[in-house]
Amino acid sequence: MNAGEPAECPECGEEAVHRPATDLVPWEAHGMARPAWSHRDGSSLCPVAGPSGGFQPAQPQPRIADRGPARLRVIRPQAAPERDREAGA
Ligand SMILES: [Zn+2]
Numbered sequence: 001m002n003a004g005e006p007a008e009c010p011e012c013g014e015e016a017v018h019r020p021a022t023d024l025v026p027w028e029a030h031g032m033a034r035p036a037w038s039h040r041d042g043s044s045l046c047p048v049a050g051p052s053g054g055f056q057p058a059q060p061q062p063r064i065a066d067r068g069p070a071r072l073r074v075i076r077p078q079a080a081p082e083r084d085r086e087a088g089a
Contacts, residue, residue, distance in 0.1 A: 007060035011046030016060035
């Protein structure tokens with residue numbers, strides 16, 4: 001994420017701003033640097049499960065300005081044709 005680009009918190013969809021979070025969390029005690037991104041109210045982005053199993057603030061994602069239906073991406077569930085073929089044989 002670049003500081004100049006519009007971003008949002010991927011968890012709540014609120015705008016994310018490139019400004020260090022101001023909430024009173026002892027980030028260093030959790031082995032984390034103070035998040036560089038925060039919600040507009042200064043709170044850190046919503047917590048998500050981190051690689052070590054603990055929680056960490058979400059990473060901002062680019063805000064897509066145009067959310068019109070034409071650009072909506074449909075995610076199809078993965079089909080399993082092999083399984084069907086085995087069942088028939
Ligand atoms: Zn959030």
